[in-house]
Amino acid sequence: MQLSFRRPHRLALATIAPRIFAICHTFGLIVWIAVIEGSGWILILPGMLLLLWPGVAYALAASAQNSKRAEFRNLLFDCLLFGFWCGVLDFYALATITMGLACLMNNLVVGGLRKMFVSAALFSSAAMIGSALTGFNFRPYVSNHLDIYQWAGALVYFLTIGRVMYSQNRQIVRSIGEIKFQNRVFHALLDLGTVANRATNIPSLLDASLNHLYAHFPDYGFAVFLQERQRSEMTRYATVAGLDPKDEKRLKRLLANVHGQRGKSNTLPQTDEGARLYAASMDGRLSFYEGWLIVKAPSRDDGLEEILSLFADQLAAATENKLLHLELKKTAERDGLTGLYNRGFLESALEMSIQGKAQAPSLDFAVLMMDVDRLKAVNDHYGHVAGDQLISSVAKYLQLHCRDSDILARYGGDEFVILYPSADLTAAKRMASLIRENLPEQRCTIDTVTGEHEELPLHLSLGFASSSEVPPLQVFELADERMYEDKSKRRKHSTDDLGTKSRPSL
Numbered sequence: 001m002q003l004s005f006r007r008p009h010r011l012a013l014a015t016i017a018p019r020i021f022a023i024c025h026t027f028g029l030i031v032w033i034a035v036i037e038g039s040g041w042i043l044i045l046p047g048m049l050l051l052l053w054p055g056v057a058y059a060l061a062a063s064a065q066n067s068k069r070a071e072f073r074n075l076l077f078d079c080l081l082f083g084f085w086c087g088v089l090d091f092y093a094l095a096t097i098t099m100g101l102a103c104l105m106n107n108l109v110v111g112g113l114r115k116m117f118v119s120a121a122l123f124s125s126a127a128m129i130g131s132a133l134t135g136f137n138f139r140p141y142v143s144n145h146l147d148i149y150q151w152a153g154a155l156v157y158f159l160t161i162g163r164v165m166y167s168q169n170r171q172i173v174r175s176i177g178e179i180k181f182q183n184r185v186f187h188a189l190l191d192l193g194t195v196a197n198r199a200t201n202i203p204s205l206l207d208a209s210l211n212h213l214y215a216h217f218p219d220y221g222f223a224v225f226l227q228e229r230q231r232s233e234m235t236r237y238a239t240v241a242g243l244d245p246k247d248e249k250r251l252k253r254l255l256a257n258v259h260g261q262r263g264k265s266n267t268l269p270q271t272d273e274g275a276r277l278y279a280a281s282m283d284g285r286l287s288f289y290e291g292w293l294i295v296k297a298p299s300r301d302d303g304l305e306e307i308l309s310l311f312a313d314q315l316a317a318a319t320e321n322k323l324l325h326l327e328l329k330k331t332a333e334r335d336g337l338t339g340l341y342n343r344g345f346l347e348s349a350l351e352m353s354i355q356g357k358a359q360a361p362s363l364d365f366a367v368l369m370m371d372v373d374r375l376k377a378v379n380d381h382y383g384h385v386a387g388d389q390l391i392s393s394v395a396k397y398l399q400l401h402c403r404d405s406d407i408l409a410r411y412g413g414d415e416f417v418i419l420y421p422s423a424d425l426t427a428a429k430r431m432a433s434l435i436r437e438n439l440p441e442q443r444c445t446i447d448t449v450t451g452e453h454e455e456l457p458l459h460l461s462l463g464f465a466s467s468s469e470v471p472p473l474q475v476f477e478l479a480d481e482r483m484y485e486d487k488s489k490r491r492k493h494s495t496d497d498l499g500t501k502s503r504p505s506l
């Protein structure tokens with residue numbers, strides 16, 4: 001079997017010095033007594049074997065699979081050795097008491113009462129064996145000088161043990177502090193994903209994430225900057241938490257430095273009257289942006305760099321996911337030409353309004369349907385680009401007069417719908433009147449196929465209905481019917497004009 005030595009557990013390291021001292025001191029005691037009682041080498045030679053023990057104990061701990069457990073065994077073996085020699089030295093009282101106490105105390109400290117009792121049993125048994133082998137003598141006192149030697153040795157030994165316990169305690173306190181900090185980092189990282197997922201857009205994601213980090217690390221300040229990859233001078237998003245406004249200047253300077261380091265994900269410390277600014281790149285994970293997470297630490301913090309890149313990575317991943325999600329949502333919900341909601345979104349919103357009315361009958365909704373007049377003629381005469389411009393102009397006009405709660409959608413080619421999810425007919429009527437009165441004055445500039453600009457008026461046919469008039473399922477149909485009635489009326493008025501003009505009467 002091949003022995004492999006490793007750095008043993010800190011307990012085995014801590015006991016090296018006190019054990020060497022105790023063994024050397026005991027060897028001195030053996031030599032002294034051997035000289036006094038004239039037993040000479042009969043006592044000294046076996047005593048020399050004792051000197052090997054600290055090395056053997058260390059080797060046992062360093063080669064064991066579990067060096068802590070091996071050191072527990074070594075401490076028990078200490079009791080056997082010292083007990084044996086107390087017996088051999090005829091129970092010299094001061095040595096027996098101090099050695100016995102030291103053995104009991106060491107085992108009590110590392111293994112509690114149970115280990116202490118085991119160590120007491122081992123010590124006494126070994127003492128009995130030692131005494132039996134040398135013929136059961138009892139000599140509690142040897143000389144004053146030896147008493148002084150033994151007192152001094154005991155004093156140094158207990159002081160050494162005290163020092164060891166103090167440094168062990170300090171290390172434990174430091175370790176607990178580190179564990180607590182790592183725990184905070186772990187929780188902050190774990191929750192960062194959840195916080196970021198809850199956000200509805202990028203600014204709120206960055207805001208919530210930085211506030212979350214600040215709540216976990218109130219002594220620190222945080223900032224994040226996202227810049228367009230193509231135009232890095234354009235800061236698209238910037239958020240700070242826990243930073244002084246005067247820090248912003250410093251941050252700008254820091255950002256100017258980190259620009260040159262683009263692509264690197266290492267942090268760049270910058271001194272600032274005791275506090276330090278660190279920047280971690282979010283580059284690797286962002287497709288269209290380059291970003292920096294900046295942390296202001298109250299003092300130099302070497303451990304921060306590693307953690308900071310974890311936070312930067314997590315934040316970048318959450319931002320990239322949100323950007324993709326928003327893009328997907330936009331594609332799924334929005335109309336490509338006008339940016340208004342599309343038919344699918346409107347239909348699900350209408351479905352929800354219908355269900356809402358079923359659950360709360362007092363909750364009315366209304367629909368305003370609109371159709372652009374004579375788009376086909378514009379297409380035919382000026383081309384489809386001009387037709388598109390006309391549609392976009394109508395969309396912009398409607399958007400301008402809608403509130404955030406209104407759902408304005410492009411329903412089909414030239415059809416628009418506004419759903420008022422929690423309003424009766426009044427809102428739809430008001431919008432219809434506005435359109436009737438103001439729209440004819442509006443003009444849309446189109447590009448003709450010959451490259452000229454033309455101004456065309458905007459015309460819409462309208463129909464509105466509300467759940468206060470008909471059952472919810474029929475509201476849309478009624479608005480549609482009314483819109484076609486309106487269109488028929490408007491057509492009648494303009495039929496003659498169309499016949500007489502060379503280009504569409506718009």
Ligand SMILES: Nc1nc2c(ncn2[C@@H]2O[C@H](COP(=O)(O)OP(=O)(O)OP(=O)(O)O)[C@@H](O)[C@H]2O)c(=O)[nH]1
Pocket residue numbers: 337371372373374375376377379383384385386387388391412413414487
């Ligand atoms: N330029 C353009 N034209 C479109 C678009 N979607 C639909 N159209 C055209 O819009 C026209 C709509 O037809 P209609 O509603 O029947 O005709 P209209 O000319 O608006 O006539 P009225 O509604 O009866 O006034 C069709 O010619 C479609 O090809 C679009 O996105 N862009």
